[in-house]
Amino acid sequence: MSAPVERGELRYEGKAKRVYATPDPQQYVVEYKDDATAFNGQKRDQILGKGSVNNAITSALYPHLERAGVPTHFIAQLSEREQLVRAVEIIPVEVVVRNVAAGSFSKRLGITEGTLLARPIVEYYYKSDVLGDPLINTDTAISMGWATDEDLSTIKALALKVNAFLTPYFLARDIRLIDFKLEFGKTHDGQIVLADEISPDTCRFWDAVSGERLDKDRFRRDLGNVEGAYQEMLARVTREQA
Numbered sequence: 001m002s003a004p005v006e007r008g009e010l011r012y013e014g015k016a017k018r019v020y021a022t023p024d025p026q027q028y029v030v031e032y033k034d035d036a037t038a039f040n041g042q043k044r045d046q047i048l049g050k051g052s053v054n055n056a057i058t059s060a061l062y063p064h065l066e067r068a069g070v071p072t073h074f075i076a077q078l079s080e081r082e083q084l085v086r087a088v089e090i091i092p093v094e095v096v097v098r099n100v101a102a103g104s105f106s107k108r109l110g111i112t113e114g115t116l117l118a119r120p121i122v123e124y125y126y127k128s129d130v131l132g133d134p135l136i137n138t139d140t141a142i143s144m145g146w147a148t149d150e151d152l153s154t155i156k157a158l159a160l161k162v163n164a165f166l167t168p169y170f171l172a173r174d175i176r177l178i179d180f181k182l183e184f185g186k187t188h189d190g191q192i193v194l195a196d197e198i199s200p201d202t203c204r205f206w207d208a209v210s211g212e213r214l215d216k217d218r219f220r221r222d223l224g225n226v227e228g229a230y231q232e233m234l235a236r237v238t239r240e241q242a
């Protein structure tokens with residue numbers, strides 16, 4: 001953890017996080033909340049300790065990703081619920097990478113959950129709470145001015161690099177990385193960096209042995225022991241490797 005940083009005005013409040021300005025215009029403080037929503041905000045609750053678990057997991061993963069060649073917004077973990085990050089403008093295109101069929105992919109295409117995909121699939125969604133994050137393609141993003149062709153090439157390459165790093169990282173911890181969502185932002189000098197979080201809120205994690213769901217699907221599908229699953233994922237991430 002680092003020294004406290006003075007919080008300025010609230011710049012953005014999402015479903016799971018608040019973003020504050022700091023005295024340095026190139027840096028923000030992100031605060032992780034316990035609030036959980038699913039199905040475009042129709043299901044709401046609190047998952048006790050979720051904010052601190054998601055902060056701890058993201059704070060552990062992002063430095064590894066930096067070393068693997070993925071630029072990120074992460075600077076330092078400040079406290080149990082806070083991170084210092086580089087100020088970025090979020091690109092309103094959510095990127096989902098899938099290794100195994102699950103969730104909306106299975107539903108949309110009628111493919112049984114758990115079906116292994118021949119190669120990772122990268123999908124794009126328009127980040128819009130009002131519209132419920134609809135599926136788009138790259139032509140839509142370019143045509144609407146949400147990202148350039150070049151931005152999207154960079155984003156796709158980085159998303160696949162994240163997947164190539166995280167898949168064996170989690171497998172070494174007996175976790176199958178089924179799919180996950182990433183968000184990217186642009187710094188003041190135009191660099192595209194990985195922003196947001198990587199946590200049980202934004203990934204599907206299945207226990208490699210039992211198949212048990214250790215992610216937000218426990219909340220979405222009323223599977224019970226939501227807090228326990230989040231704590232278990234933190235324990236696996238922070239587990240010493242032999």
Ligand code: C5P
Nearest residue numbers: 102103104105179180181201202203204
């Ligand atoms: O619901 P769907 O199957 O499309 O989700 C794919 C992956 O993206 C899941 O890991 C889910 O947790 C994540 N996701 C997310 N935020 C969204 C939509 C999906 O983190 N708004």
